[in-house]
Amino acid sequence: MKHYDVIVIGMGLAGLMAAKAAVERGKSVLIMGKGVGTAHTHTGCIDLLGYYPAGSVDPVHNPLQSLIRLMEESPNHPYARVGEADIRKALTSFLNVFNGGNYAYLSRGEENTITITPCGSTRPTYLFPSTMEWGGIEDAGDLLIVGFDGLKDFYSPSIAHNLASLREAGRISFKVRSISLPLSRFSDRRMAPPPVLGRLFEDHGFRDKIAQGVRAELKGEERVAFPAVLGIERAHEVKRELEARLGARVFEIPTLPPSVPGYRLFQVLKRNLQERGVTVIMGFSAAEATVREGTCLQVTVLRPPIQRSYSADLYVLATGRFAGGGLAVRGDRIVEPMFGLPVHQPFSREEWFRVRFFSDKPHPIEGFGVMVNEQLNPVDDHGNVAVNNLRVAGAILSGCYGLREKSGGGVAIATGYTAGKGEFH
Secondary structure, X not given: OEEXXXXXXXXXXXXXXXXXXXXXXXXXXXXXXXXXOOHHHOOOOEOOOOEOOOOOOOEOOOHHHHHHHHHHXXXXXXXXXXXXXXXXXHHHHHHHHHOOOOOOEEOEOOEOEEEEOOOOOEEEEOEEEHHHOOOEOOOOOOEEEEEEOOOOOOOHHHHHHHHHHHHHOOOOOOOEEEEEEOXXXXXXXOOOOHHHHHHHHOOHHHHHHHHHHHHOOOOOOOEEEEEOOOOOOOHHHHHHHHHHHHOOEEEEEOOOOOXXXXXXXXXXXXXXXXXXXXXXXXXXXXEEEEEEOOEEEEEEEEEOOEEEEEEEEEEXXXXXXXXXXXXXXXXXXXXXXXXXXXXXOOOOHHHHOOOOOOOOOOOXXXXXXXXXXXXXXXXOOOOOEOOOOEEEOHHHEOOOOHHHHOOHHHHHHHHHHHHHHOOOO
């Protein structure tokens, strides 16, 4: 049985950041996951805090300032467990991975940016990839939105229509127009999902045809928005070439899943870990953990036709919520299936259905999850540590209304980094 200093279970954003923090401390690290986390649904943007209190209709202007209020009012929130200093360190660590290359992450100082969604609505976000620069509703310049008839995950007429409604309401100042081009005009395909179209954009001949087709449709617009498929490995290069050919600022708008920017985010972080010597096991989930007297001794991975066990001094659990298998329903209870950790759930199953999920206030089930102390060790309702060499990070944590707060990315980065670095305030 091979031994590591740190084993990270889960390959979402929290798990990747935990592994990064651990290997930077000189630790031997194994990270394992059954897939790519929620990368296929991730817009590629990082939300720190978009709305507070959760359910508010007014977006947060300066999320770092609002975090101070949140931590004072919600001491059990994951942000409060980590603290402002480590949140800032974690964000810097994340940015350092990307800002040495062409595919950088940007922000508007410490302010949120109001971005355009695949539905043509708007949402606040804190960090965005360089391919989405010039895509905020604060940015000036009339806008042409380009769609493709063969891409069924992006509806440019609907986006333009909804943005036009915002203009009528006085929320944006620029004019919006859309076009939809037949994909068969530029390739031998009539239809293509986002990842395939992303690969096509990396072909110079395909880009040249696209540039000619879009340029013929321009009517003085200063900005051109494409679905977020402008290349897989060379997205910044594709964006820059299109800008030169069109004489306009080009940016991406996220598509419906599967998400190319989410895939880029995952691949850059995974490559960074592998270059630093982290061992990566993908496609096989941890089947069980062996815990005795409050200490995890090993985790067993099912790799048909054999099982393999691995041990570590420290384990980080970052398996997400229900979609990632980090939480599961067993009868009338929500459970954490791998370690059997206590799950905070103050309401019975009967109460789960008494409140509409998309009501004005957050649904109670959003706040369910694993409770932790300031060291991110899992604890029960009385504060007793369940597994002393285990730390928990990411969406599986209780006390956070990530969907309503728009805080999921920030919580994943901050708690993952803090769990992996092993230094706590």
